[in-house]
Every structure is written in structure tokens, then in C-alpha cells.
Amino acid sequence: MTPTTASTGLELPAATDGLSDEVFAAIEARVLWLATAIVDHANHARPNPTGLKVGGHQAPSASMVTVMTSLWFSQLQPDDRVSVKPHASPVLHAINYLLGELDQSYLPTLRQFAGLQSYPSRTKDPDPVGCSTGSVGIGATAPIWGALARRYVDTHFAQTTSAPWAGTGRQYSLLGDAELDEGACSEAILDPMVTEFGEVVWIVDLNRQSLDRVVPDIGANRLQGMFTAAGWRVISVKYGAVLQELSTRNGGAELRDRIDTMSNPEYQRLLRCDAGQLRARLPGQGRDAASISALLDTLDDKTLLSAVRNLGGHDHRALADAFAGIDDTRPPVIFAYPVKGYGLATEEHPQNHSALLSPDQLSLLADRVGTSVDDPWATFSPDSAEARWCQLTHERLRRQPTESVTPPPVPTDLGRTPTGIGSTQAALGRTLLDLNRAVPAVGERNVALSPDVTSSTNLAGGVNKVGVWSAVARDDWFSDYGETFLHRREQSSGRHIELGIAETNLVGALGELGTTWSRWGQPLLPIGVVYDPFVERALEPWSFGTYAGGQSILVGTPSGVSLAPEGGAHQSIKTPSIGLEQPGCVTCEPASALDTGWMLLESIAKLGRPGGTSAYLRLSTRPIDQSPANIPDEPDARERRRRHAVAGGYLLRRATSPAVTICVVGAMTPQAVEAAERLESLGYLADVVCVTRPDLLFRGLQARRGVSEAAEWILTSILPADRARPMVTVLDGHPHTLAFLATVNNVPATHLGVSGFGQSGDLDSVSRYHGIDTSSIVGAALDLLD
Template sequence: MTPIRTHPSPPAGAAADRGPLLQATSASGNGPADELTVLESLERRTLWLATAMIDHANRGRPNRSGLKVGGHQASSASMVSIMTALWFGRLTAEDRVSVKPHASPVLHAINYLLGWLDPSYLTRLREYGGLQSYPSRTKDPDPVDYSTGSVGIGATAPIWGAVAGRYVDDRTGTRRRGRQYSLVGDAELDEGAVWEAVLDPATAELGEVVWIVDLNRQSLDRVVPDIAVGRLQQMFDAAGWQVLTVKYGRKLQALIDLPGGDALERRIDEMPNPEYQRLLRCDAGELRRRLPGIGAGADAVETVIAGIDDATLVEAIRDLGGHDLPAVLDAFDRIDDTRPTVVFAYTVKGYGLASAGHPQNHSNLLTSEQLRDLAVRTGADPADPWAAFPEDSAEGRHCAAVAARLARPPLVPSAPPVVPTDLGRTPNGRASTQQALGRTLLDLSRSAPDVAARVVTVAPDVASSTNLGGWLNKAGTWSSTAKRDWFADDAETLLRWSERPTGQHIELGIAEVNLVGLLGELGATWSRWGYPLFPIGVVYDPFVGRALEPWSFGMYAGGQSILVGTPSGVTLGPEGGAHQSVTTPSIGLEQPGCVAFEPAFALEAEWCLLDGLSRLGREGGNSTYLRLSTRRVDQSLARIPTEAAARERRRRQVLAGGYRLRTTPGARVAIVAMGAMVTEAVAAADRLAAGGHHVDVVVATSPDRLMRAQRARDGLEPGDSWILDQMFPQRRPQALVTVLDGHPHTLAFLAAHTGGRGIRTLGVTRFGESGDLPDLYAAHGIDTDHVVRAALDLLDRPE
């Protein structure tokens, strides 16, 4: 994993309070510089750098492939004022900021001005090894607090970062004072993930969360006709948020304050978004014709603007609050830290550019002439486009002061405790891998309490149905403040919700996106706060697909966690087709940053869980996906070796991807089973043996690791391939029958190990329905009869 960049360390005695940051003098050295003048100068240079970076990526760098490089000059421009005010005016070292994806060039420009980005990277936007298209904690060379890029997910990440920070605080006895900012594009508010996070009851308690909405009223394709800002404000207010609005800049407000200006204000407030956007593209003459409109106040509006010169009128109509530095700073100063806050900042997409307000400016590039004009207006030198401010200038001194203030102490992550590899239990009787999950956590709390203390479980209202009840009763539910359990004295209540700061389970509402969003941030505490956690999330397996994008994005951002999908497959039986997962086994096979297991027996589930825990909370670690079943399987079928070395050999094989359960001399066919289907595989082998046909039985515990072993053998990636030789020895190639409660293509790649003797892949390829297991397995062709027939088909083939 690429190291996560952190801010440089502060000098001794660096300030940590929140407030105006200006500590510079004027360039002439004659006294204090005016803060606003300096901030406006920084704003102009930031706009230039962000725009020039995108231009160079598209025009200055050779394009060997001929493909569009892309970039978002207009989307960046709408955020420049807000980000200038935040970074150079109010941000502290303890704050964290999630920057909307298309404003990444602004973030890099600011980091450059603060001395945190080497100037050579300004010419490497969207280049391999250079600056990423969107902010990335793990791939960008400069400090990035949150990875963004998947719309809506980056916006909500600071909510879960705040929860994770509070959880760590309760473990370490510290109290962080920083805010968690999200710079959100208004189109992101269309995403359901946003409202799932906003409406979770726990969010209303997070006073450190601040969202700043870049309200430019444009999407990728057009001006949004009915954005209904008032409704959005009411929704945040109903969720318990403080709602602040920054609508008019000083120049526009000056017109509104003139006699009769209330009619102008009503006219602007009431006109549709597209009409207002069209005004931004008008010269003064057309603006005087269009702006009054035809309503009752038209004459009053015409009178107000009649006495205004053309240049002032054109500037004023574009002067929205999100571009007025004093207005933005004032909004920051009015934030109420006792509840979450959202700031609606009205902006113009492309503000300061020739493309300002154009409905198709999302990916538009300025022409060379327009770029030269921008250089003149921002005081930049096209011949030296990457010039920083002189160190002895007011701007240079201010940048140095801000850099000192925002510098963070060096992060020294503590090493996570060593996870045991085997807890020594050998299950017997009939048990499911889902039951093994809860049992392993309880055993861990007894045999390795230091490891169990780092475990935090998360569930979207399915803790009891995924077998976490015993763990929950023992570990307690986490809450930043202790709460009374009103059912503590009810003898018939078996599941105890003891909410306290020392609890280790977090229960969310029924929203899988929230679950994995929180998992990602709990799994990043080792790199964000230096305190590693072992987060485990449980979710019904069919809903892994719903949670996949944000969980994948969390892994991309450096979050390490364990996701348990259970119950799984058509084995759910009577619960019906809506709860029967089909594609999830291959999801685990294909997901980067993650190791996927589907154990067949309870002890295998324990080994896989412990293996997953051992890879969390550390540099180079990764995540784990466990697909578990509610089907109770005869544990004696596992034939767990009693001799210590043989048991350890089996454990290593399970974690490497699988093992040979039964080997028969001369067997021409092997049945490869995954998960709960081992029962059918063994039964089929027994029936075939009774008919004189000897077959082997092989258990695949991780198609993911088997595929990686195969790629390693082919020289396509680093790693070991020894497990393939033990599961599919080349000295005795066999035809294969693969069977799993999921899509059959998951194991189809094993055809490479048959020596050309053939393969039959059995699995589930269509939606299920309610029923008992014999009927469902027969309907999907994964019952014992189908396994026997597939093996006989292969046995009938000539050598």
C-alpha cells in the first residue's frame, strides 16, 4: 500500500487556536498587511494555478494515447473562494477536510502555496505517478485527508471519521477539538448515500461535522431546473443540523440595499435557476433588458439598476456569497459546534473564468487566449506559470504562517497486538460457520483479551440475526455517553443493549452504505490517529452488493476492515429469493485490497477470521470478506488432524485457498466444493464409491487466493503458488466437478488444473425463491444427484 501522506511537523510553539491567521507584513515592510487584501491575492493565485494545471495536463503534456485527459476548470473555480477562506483563514491543524472530487486541482494549488507539494507535480496532474484525478490519501504525493471521487461517498466520510475519532478518544482518554469538513458539490445531494448518513440518529450528535455545499446549481450536463434549495435546507434542519446560508456578495448586496432594492431581491430569489444562469452570460445591455422581468416589481428593478454603471452591474449579478471572502469567513465564525452544520454557499460554476455560468462548462477548457487573459487578471506570468509568492511578500509570509499553524505532529502508529493463529478449540457435532463467528469473538475475549479489546463490531440492525448476540452482551454497545437500558431488569430480554463509552459494538439503522462507510473510517484509525482498531461489520450477504461501492472506496482510501456476509446463498431457504445471494462469491474474488473466504467448517471460519484480524491496522495490511452460512454441517466431515503439526498444515492450507479432504488412489475425478456444499460433495463421493467409482474431494476455502496463486505461478503477480501443487498435483491431473452456493463461474478458472480432462461447474445462475433445501438445491442443480451425474459424465469420457 502506498504510504499515506501527512502534514509536515509544526515548529515548536506553533499556534493551535481557531481564528484569523494573518501574521504577515506588507511587501514593503511598512506594517501589517490588510487580511482581506492578502486573501484576495491568494484567491487569485489559487484560481490561476488550478486552471493552469488542468490546461497543462491537456495541452502542455504530450498525449501518447490520444484519449481525453480531462479536468474540471469550472468546477474548481466555483470552490476557490471557499477553500481560500477555509485554508488561509480558519482551518486548524486538528481539522480534517474532504474536498469534492472536481476541486482536486484547488487542493493541490493550496498545498503548493503552503510548501507541501513539490512544484514538479504541478505539471503532472492525471499523469501516472503524478497527481490523481481526484484527491487520494494513498496515491497523491501531498497531504490529503479524505479520498473522494465517488460522488456522495467522499461527502459522508467525515461523518464516519468523526464517529471513529470519538471511539478512539474513548479508548485513549483524549478529546479531539478539530472539525470534520466536507466540501460538497450540490449535485452530490442527489445521492441516497448522503441522506442515509444525514438521517442516522447518531449524526445529530456530531457537532464537529461541517458541510459546505458549493451551490452552483449546475450538474455535468445542464443547469438544474428545480434544485429546491429551501426544501434541502428544511431537510437538514429537520435532521437536527444548523443551517447557514451565504447567498449575496457585497456588490450585489449593495444593490439590494438601494431604495427599491427589495424588488430586485425578490426578483432574483424567485426566478428559476436556468433564467439566473442565463443572466450570467449577458452583457450589460441585455442584462438591463432581461433582469427586470415582467412581474409587478419590474419597474422598481429597472429603476434600481438604471443608476448603476455597466461594469458594476455585470460584476454585481455574479457576486454571490460563496465568492465573497468576508461573507464566507463570517459563516465559518457562526458555526455552532454543538450540532452538525451545513453551509449553503451560493456560487457560480466557473467563477472568474470566461466560461462562468455556461451550462456546458463542466469539462470545458479555456482557449489559449482566454488563459492569457486570466493570467493578466490574476497577476500571474504565463512565462513562469508556477511561480510562488516571494518569501518576504505579505502573501509569502502569510503562507508560511498558515503552514506552521496547520502542521501536524508526526504520526507514529502504535503496533496492533499480535493475533493468535489458533484458539485451540475443535468443534464437534453440527454447527454453522455463522455460529462460529460469535463463538470465535467470545473465545478471543478470553484467550487474547488485548486483541479482543481492539475489536469493534458494526451492524445495520442485524446483530442478533447474524449471531453477534453473545458478543454484544459481553462487549456492550458503544455510545459517547452512557445511556440507561430500560430492559435491564426484564428477565425475558436476552439481548442486552448496554450503551456506554467502553462498549465495542456500534448499531446503525438499516443502511448498508452507512455500515461500510463507518467500517472504512474505523479501519483507517491506525493511519489517521495512530491507534489501530479491528473493525468487523456484519450484513446479510445479498446486501454486500449494495454496500460494495463505498466499501471498495474505503479500501482505496486505506481503510482496513472485515466484512461478514451472512446468511448467504439459496441456503437461506424459506427466506425467499430476495435474500438469496448469487454473485457475491465472485465479488470477493474480484475485489482489490481484500482477501475473500468462504469456509466450510466452523474451525475454518475461526482460522479465517483470525487471519483477517492479523492483517488489520498496519502498513501493508488489507481487508477481508467472509461469506458465511447458517447451514449446520456435521463437523466430523472436516477430519481435523489431531497431531499438532498436521493441524497447523491444515490451517495453512485453509488460509492459502483450500485442501484435499479425501484422496483415493487412482481417482480420475475430484469434486471441488465450497462452503456449505461440502455436505453434498462428500455424499456424492460416498455414492460414487458405492458404485465402484472412486473420486477425490477437495475443499476450496478462498477462490480469491487460489486465483492469486495461479497468477503467481504464471508470473503475473508476486506471491506463492505452493497451494496449487497440494490441491491439484500435476503428477495426477483430474477432471473436476465444482459446486458452490453461488455463481458457478467463481471456480471456473480451475479448468487450468485439469490437464484437459474436463470440468463441470455447478452453481446458482438465476433468482431463487422460498423453499426447503432439497427442493432448492435440486432446482438449481447443486444437490447430490447433480454432483453425482456431473462426475459420471466426466468419468465416461475417454482418457
């Protein structure tokens, strides 16, 4: 028998796939209740002695209940992963609870310390979370880069050799329409390689409301055109079965055209009308008003109220048809039209985004869905059809345990001692080549990424050696052309990934490549290289990737005033300080080529494992003489220098009886050494401390004061109390980065660095302009000694 909606007489499609409309509706209603009750308990039932707003999002959750219930209970497969829009996290927890993946004790803990997180978190939530979200637009794009990471793992470690790639799991992204305003989304969908990722599925919650208003013109056609132009397949799920059936009746085509052409605010206002107001407003004033009115006269009030809000985003069968239309040959985007706050008393109120139901409204919701405010966490009766379907879904989604591979050991020293003139940027490429040759097992897990700056960041040699990764081999039409130094052999065995110029895409991919150890048991050692001035642009998605468990190395090069001829726009200032302050990572700014190699190896060794950390390396193109590094020849002394370098710094120049201490970072080391020599000629001896990892020194200082746990021995080694003297700090970045060093022994200090926008010019002129040249260091020291 063909089912019908209650009290409407309108026919619905027959049930398929074993999930009846009645069982689906019951599960959907329970998910809506649980998601709403989770937020309500956090705000109304849990003690809140501080009075601070707890918050939560009942209406944004409600708009996604149908989509998520349909996805989990009829579509997902074990290897699929889903990025859930941040404000729908209560829906995710409600579904996981019904599937037996979340203990009931957690339901009252939303936004409580050690409880359910505000937004889905892979590393902090107690239940399964496919992708961490919360930073608008960043979590939405994660499935794209997750697809890239999975393909890379499969092509290198033979997890599968079959196509389509969706056979290894689809990558779903559930996002709000407002998230499409974020540049991260448009940059991701426009990258040329993304059109090949047929396993990526985006589902856009097109509820046409933002934080506190109805968006006047959401531009659905414009958005769909953007995806179409980028090579995506666009699927629109606008109307449910009731409205579709009505459109076949007399006056139905006119009604549908009227709804299609009215503005978003007018339509949203209709959803807050009673039946009488609807009959007066819905026909409008156009030539079709009479036909529409005649159709509405055939409907009772309940049917009319139901029909006007019967959008595709709340029709399980319409959504199932959309899912069935995915062919895995190119990424689809499904525009699902829901009602924001669907099923709640706040439904379609223009300011319902953060609105909470009153106690009376919550009780009415409980009565309607068949539950109780006195027993909010009740599940289905064990012998019910709903409970059986939840159990079947749990079994269908059960993943096989993944055997984790331990990353190969990384050597601490490759034995090379660079001489002559060189830069730390050049040392990056050289170290990676040496590592590939010395330890192939490590090299095969290294994957380098760059946003179209391969040659200008000294990666060309490595690319020529390991090739460019592509899931499908491509012809190199310049292979027989001898006048190019960069050979792009694109094949599945390649170990360099080159994206477009968008840094956000690069670090998004970097974060997902850094999670393969925890997702599929195959650790990768990803290194992304960008111009250092653009680290700030890339920082948010990289930081969020680190928060989500991604372990990677971000290299910023060239940096600072080394790019003086190119002007102030390409001279980074704040990045040393940002690196010091970035959680989940260690920052490195080496002075010599050997320091670069040591710190790179140390950073690689901490990737792809539980408890691992990310790293940020700030490198320079400035060529400097390597001999002042004074690398010891004796093995034990060399190892001691290495340990100091990777721990945070070392004493580069030790005076017999110092009058002043000069602490220097990176490419400014030659000026510091020259300043010490000039001071000596004036009768003042100086210690020169080369700082390589400022954040480790700061952590050591915090540990000394009992507010953190870190190694503090390095402070005693490089800044012993018996050699405490007035201090000058200098770096090619903001001076406050090293200001804390003066407090190690509480000495007077002057801090030199770059605190203004740069200028074009030669390196000496620009250094003088910023006051970081040799004369400025000498002058600062003399002022302190006076």
C-alpha cells in the first residue's frame, strides 16, 4: 500500500531499502528531541554559578536533522567520513548515542569541561567524529584534502588498486550556506585536481538565514553556477513530495512558480503565518493569484501549513534520490533546502540562530515526538522496529580495526658538514635529498607540498628526484626539452604535491596528510613550503589542522628583510612571534645550514605517531659564510652542539669575561658576530648566544617558574647565572619575540628587530632602516654598558 501523510491524503513514494517512512520519521523525531534536549540541559538544567552564557544551536541543528538522519541511517558505509557543520554537533552526538557509540553520561555535558565539545572534535569528543569543525569554512573543506590524503596513501602503500575511489570511502561535508562566503571554500573547489575527486560529496544546508537575519538574496543560482563552472555536479533538493504532488494539480505550476520567484524574506515570513494569513498572502497580487487561491481552497488548514514548509531538505525520499544520483566520477554538491529550526517553536524566526526553547515549548516538543522532559535520554524499546534499525545501522557502520604502522626511525645527523657560503633555504632541499638517499624508508613517507613556488624555494632538485604525485599518470610534454631545470613527471609514485597558489589549500592538504597515521594506520611525513610572508594567511587552516590531530611541518621561506629588493609586502615581521605562540608545534629558525638539517630531522622524527608534534621552520635565502658556526670535529662535541641546537640554542661565541650578551636568531648571526668583534676592539667582550627555537626556551623558563612541564636545562647551559650580563637581542622579525630572555636572569636589555613595514632596497640599507644592522647592535650594547 502506498503510504500517505497524516491527514493530508497526499501520496508519498513507497519505502525502499528496508527503511519505512514510519520508522524513519520516528528516528528523525528522536534525533531532533535529543539534539534539542542536549542544548537545553546545558543551558537550563546544569548549574551555572558564573552566569556566563553557555550557548548552543537548537535551530541550526534542527535544520540538519533530516539530512543527517537520512545520511547515517540509510547511506553511510564503514569507510565513509563526514565533516559536520559546527552548529549541528548536537545532532551528531544524538545519532551516535542512538547507535550505541556514545555513553548516556555524556549527553548532559555539552560545553562542559571534559564533556562534549562545542563543535565536533576528532581529538576531544568521546564519540566518533569524522572531521573536526568549528573554524568556519576550514572544516567544510577538510573532506577534499582527506580524499587527496587517502588517494596518496592508497597509491603508495597499495591499500587498494581499484576504481572508483569511493570504494575506499566517500568524504562528505555538511555545511551551512553562509560558510560558502568563506574564501577557503571557493579556493578549494576551484583547485584543478579537485574535479577528479568523485568521492567528495558536499551537502549545503540552504536555509537562507544567517546569524541574525534572513539573507535577502542567497544567490542559489550564482552558487550553483560557481560549482558548475568548477566542474562539480550540482544536485538541487528544493521541494518535498507534498509540494511536488501539489504542483501536478490545477494551479500547482503557478503555486510553484510563485514560491520560486518570491524573495527569501517573504517566503520566510509565510512560514510564521497561520492558515488564514497564508491564504491571504501566498497567492500574491499577480495574474496567477486566482489560480493559486483556488488550489489552496482545496486544502484544509493542516495540510496547507504542512505543504508550505515541505522542502526537500526534510524529505527523506527526495534526499535518497539525490544520493542515488551520485556517480563518483566528479564531486557532487547537493543543495538541500530546509527550514531553519524545523519542528521547533522557533521555526523560521529571523533571530532563531541562538534562541533556546522555553520550558513550555520544550514540553510541547516532548509531547509531539513521544518522549518526556522527565526522562530526556530515553531510547527506543529494545523490541521496536526503530531499535532494530539502529542496531542494523550500527553493524553496517562498524569499521574493521586498522593496524598502525610505526614510522621508520629518523637519523639525528646525516654526517654532512656544510662549508663555504650557503643559506638555510638551500639547506632544506639538500637535507631532504640526503635523507632520501641515506634512509629510503623515511624518504618514501616524506611528501612535500608547495603552492606553485617549487623552484623559488629550492625544492626543484627533490622534485626532479622523486617526481610529482598524481593519482593518474600524465604526459610530460617537456621531457625532451633540455632547457628546463624542473622536470614534472606526474605519476602515482611521485612524492611532491603541487597545488595552485592558494596557501589555504596547501595547508588544508598538509593537515589531512598529517592525520593518515590515525585514520588509516599509514604515517606520512608531510612538509609544506610557502613564502614566509604568507604564513599568516595560511595560519588559521594549518592551526586548525594541528588542532584536529594533523602532524606536519610548515616551512616559511624566504623570510624577513632578506627579500628587501621586493619591497615591504614580502618582508615578514610577526611570524617569529606567531611561531612561538602557536600551540601543538615547535618553531625553528636556524642560523646555519647544519642547524637546518638537525632541526628538520628532529621535526620529522616527531611526525606520524601518538604524542607527536608539528613544526614551523622559518628559513632565509640570505647566503652567509658557514665557517663562523664553528662546528666541532670531535664526535661527542658535535653531538653536544646538535643537542643544544634542537633544544633551543647554543653559545656560539664565549668571551673570557663578558660585559654584554648578544642573543641572535637565524640570518642575523653574521651581524651579531661582527658586532661582538667591534665591541672587543672597543674593550668590551661579548658572549654571542645563537637562539634556534625560542619557544622551547620560553617553555623552559615557564617550567623553571613551575607553570609548565618542559626541559629547563638549556637555559642554564646557554644563559648561566654566573655569566648574567646586560643583554641585546636581535632578529629579523618583531623584537618582542625574544624579550622574555632578559627575565631568565633579570638583566637590563634592549631588543632589536623589525616593527615597521619594510622598504625596497639593498639588504644593508634596509637593515639600517630597521635598526638591526651591526652598528645598531653595537650602539645598543654601548648604551646598556653606559
